[in-house]
Amino acid sequence: MTTQIQTPLRGKVTLAGVLRSEAIRMFSLKSTGILIALSIVLYVGIAVIATWAIGSLLQDMSDPSQMEGMGTMSQPGFASETLGSGLVFNQLILGVLGVLLFSGEFTTGSAVSTFLASPQRLRVMTAKIIFTVVLTGLTQLVSTLLAFIIAKPVAENYNLTLEFSSSSFQSVLWYGTLAVIMAALIGLALGVLLRSSAGGITVLAAVFFVLPIITAIFGSYVDWLPNVSAFLPDQLGLSLATPLSAPSDLELWQQLLGVAGWIIVPLALGAVLLAKRDIK
Amino acid sequence: MIQAQQLTKTYGSKTVVDQVSFTVQPGQVTGFLGPNGAGKSTTMRMIVGLAAPTQGQVLVNNRDFKKSKHPITEVGTLLEAKSVHKSLTPSSHLRSIAATAGLPSSRVSEVLELTGLTGVRRKKIGGFSLGMGQRLGIATALLGDPQVLILDEPVNGLDPEGVAWVRNLARQQAAAGKTVFISSHLMSEMAQTADHLIVIGRGRIMADAPISEFIDNGLAQTIVKSSDIEVLMNALSSQGVQLRRIDAQTLEVTGPDSEVIGRRALETGVALSELRPLQRTLEDAYMELTRDAVEYHSNIVAENSGGK
Numbered sequence: 001m002t003t004q005i006q007t008p009l010r011g012k013v014t015l016a017g018v019l020r021s022e023a024i025r026m027f028s029l030k031s032t033g034i035l036i037a038l039s040i041v042l043y044v045g046i047a048v049i050a051t052w053a054i055g056s057l058l059q060d061m062s063d064p065s066q067m068e069g070m071g072t073m074s075q076p077g078f079a080s081e082t083l084g085s086g087l088v089f090n091q092l093i094l095g096v097l098g099v100l101l102f103s104g105e106f107t108t109g110s111a112v113s114t115f116l117a118s119p120q121r122l123r124v125m126t127a128k129i130i131f132t133v134v135l136t137g138l139t140q141l142v143s144t145l146l147a148f149i150i151a152k153p154v155a156e157n158y159n160l161t162l163e164f165s166s167s168s169f170q171s172v173l174w175y176g177t178l179a180v181i182m183a184a185l186i187g188l189a190l191g192v193l194l195r196s197s198a199g200g201i202t203v204l205a206a207v208f209f210v211l212p213i214i215t216a217i218f219g220s221y222v223d224w225l226p227n228v229s230a231f232l233p234d235q236l237g238l239s240l241a242t243p244l245s246a247p248s249d250l251e252l253w254q255q256l257l258g259v260a261g262w263i264i265v266p267l268a269l270g271a272v273l274l275a276k277r278d279i280k
Numbered sequence: 281m282i283q284a285q286q287l288t289k290t291y292g293s294k295t296v297v298d299q300v301s302f303t304v305q306p307g308q309v310t311g312f313l314g315p316n317g318a319g320k321s322t323t324m325r326m327i328v329g330l331a332a333p334t335q336g337q338v339l340v341n342n343r344d345f346k347k348s349k350h351p352i353t354e355v356g357t358l359l360e361a362k363s364v365h366k367s368l369t370p371s372s373h374l375r376s377i378a379a380t381a382g383l384p385s386s387r388v389s390e391v392l393e394l395t396g397l398t399g400v401r402r403k404k405i406g407g408f409s410l411g412m413g414q415r416l417g418i419a420t421a422l423l424g425d426p427q428v429l430i431l432d433e434p435v436n437g438l439d440p441e442g443v444a445w446v447r448n449l450a451r452q453q454a455a456a457g458k459t460v461f462i463s464s465h466l467m468s469e470m471a472q473t474a475d476h477l478i479v480i481g482r483g484r485i486m487a488d489a490p491i492s493e494f495i496d497n498g499l500a501q502t503i504v505k506s507s508d509i510e511v512l513m514n515a516l517s518s519q520g521v522q523l524r525r526i527d528a529q530t531l532e533v534t535g536p537d538s539e540v541i542g543r544r545a546l547e548t549g550v551a552l553s554e555l556r557p558l559q560r561t562l563e564d565a566y567m568e569l570t571r572d573a574v575e576y577h578s579n580i581v582a583e584n585s586g587g588k
Contacts, residue, residue, distance in 0.1 A: 011424050017379055017380045018380050025376040116352070117380040119348060
C-alpha cells in the first residue's frame with residue numbers, strides 16, 4: 001500500500017475546472033436528464049398540438065377576422081407564437097433544474113466536498129451560473145427548433161404561415177430562451193438562498209403560477225397591481241416571446257430591464273449570503 | 281502546519297469553541313481528542329473555511345485556506361462520511377472533485393484502489409454502509425496527495441481491518457513529512473496513532489502535549505495484597521514512598537515498581553497474595569482531564585479499573 005506518488009500533483013483550481021466538475025456531477029445525476037427530456041418533449045408536444053388546434057379552428061371558420069376576439073389569430077405571426085405555448089412550463093421545469101443545481105449541494109451535504117475543492121465560494125457560484133445559462137439556454141433553443149421542424153408540416157396542412165426568418169418566430173426563439181434562462185437563474189438563486197429543494201421549488205412555482213393569479217384577482221380593485229403583474233417573470237417572458245397573444249404596455253427596454261432585475265437581484269442576494277453563511 | 285490563534289465560534293449565546301490556540305506540526309500525527317460536542321468538528325470546519333470564526337484566525341501553511349489556489353493538494357479533509365450526493369457513484373464523485381483542480385483521472389483510480397473501493401466504483405453512494413462512506417471520504421481527502429490531512433473521526437464505522445488501515449495511513453503520511461490532524465473521542469484509538477495530543481473539552485483546550493506526557497509522571501503504582509500487610513508497610517516506608525492502605529490486606533504503593541516491592545517482600549519474609557502494577561492509562565488521564573467538560577454525561581460512570 002502506498003499513498004505517495006512520484007510527481008507531486010499541482011492541482012490549481014480554475015473556473016474552467018469548477019465548470020467541468022459541475023458538468024461531470026450534473027450529467028451523472030438522473031434528474032438532470034429527466035428534466036431536460038421532459039422540458040423538450042412537453043414543449044414540442046404542446047407546440048404541435050396547439051398548432052393543430054388553431055389550424056383546425058381557423059379552417060372551420062370562414063372569416064375569423066370577423067369574429068370577436070379572433071382577430072389576432074389570423075395575423076401572420078400568430079402561428080409562430082403558437083410554438084411558444086409551452087413557454088411557462090419550460091420556465092418552471094428548467095427553473096426546477098436551476099433550484100436543484102444549488103439546493104442539491106445543501107440537501108445532500110455535498111456542499112462540503114464542493115467548497116473544500118474550491119474554497120472560493122463565488123467561483124463555484126459563477127460556474128453554476130454559466131452552467132445553468134448554457135444548459136437551459138441550449139435546451140430551450142433545441143426545444144423551439146424541434147417544435148418548429150415538427151409543427152411546420154402541420155401548419156402548412158392548414159395553410160398557416162410558419163416562417164423561420166419571421167420576426168415572430170425569432171422572438172419566440174430568442175426571447176423565449178431568455179425567459180427560460182431567467183427562470184432557471186431565479187431557481188438557482190432560490191436554491192442557494194433557501195438551501196432546500198422543496199422550499200426552492202415551492203417558491204418558484206408560487207412566483208410563476210400563484211403570483212399571477214393573485215394579481216389577476218386583485219388587479220381590478222388595486223390600481224397599481226396590473227403594472228406589477230406586467231413585471232412578473234411569467235408575463236415578462238410571454239410578452240417578450242409572444243407579443244401578439246400576450247401584449248404588454250411596457251416598452252421593450254422596460255421589459256428587458258425587468259428581466260435583468262429578476263436575474264440580478266436574486267443572484268446578488270444569493271451570492272452575498274453564500275459568501276457569508278457557514279457551509280453545513 | 282496548522283496554527284490557530286484565539287479561535288472562537290459562537291452560535292447565538294452558545295460558545296462552541298472558546299479562544300482556542302494551538303499549532304499542529306508537520307511530520308507527526310496530532311490527535312484532537314475530546315468528548316462529543318466538545319468543539320472538535322467546529323474547529324476543523326473553521327480550519328478549512330467552511331465555518332467562519334466569530335473571533336480569531338487559523339492559518340494552514342501560513343495562509344488562509346479560503347484563499348488557497350491549490351486547495352485539494354494543500355489540504356485533504358474528511359469531515360463527515362457521505363458528504364456526497366447520494367445518487368452519484370464513487371467514480372463520478374471523485375472525477376468531479378479531481379476536475380476542479382485539473383487532476384488526471386488516473387489519480388481517481390489510484391485513490392479508489394488505495395481505499396479498496398475499486399469494486400464498487402460504479403455503485404450508488406446512497407446505498408453505502410457507514411464504513412464504505414468513510415472510505416470514500418478518505419479517498420476524497422487523499423485525492424490531491426495533500427500536504428495537510430485533516431480527518432474528523434476517520435475510524436467511525438470502520439471494521440478492525442479498516443481501523444488499522446487508517447492508523448497505518450496516518451503514520452505513513454506523517455513519516456513522509458505531512459501534517460496529520462485526526463480527531464477522535466476515543467483515547468484508546470489516539471494512544472495507538474498519535475505522537476502529540478490536543479485535548480479539547482467544552483470548547484477549550486485542556487491539554488496540548490506529546491503523548492508520553494499523558495501517561496503518569498514516571499511514578500509506578502502497585503496494588504499489593506498480603507495478610508502481613510503491616511510488616512510490609514514498615515519495610516517499604518523506609519524507602520520514602522507513598523503508601524495508601526485500602527483495606528486490612530490491601531495496599532496501594534506509589535514509587536517503587538512491582539519488582540522492587542516483590543524483592544522487599546521476599547527479604548522481609550512476607551507472603552504476597554497479590555502484586556499488581558497499576559498502569560495509569562491514557563484513558564484514565566483523559567477521563568480525568570475531561571471529567572468536568574463532558575457535555576453529555578451518562579448517569580453511571582464506570583470506576584477506573586486500573587490495570588490493563
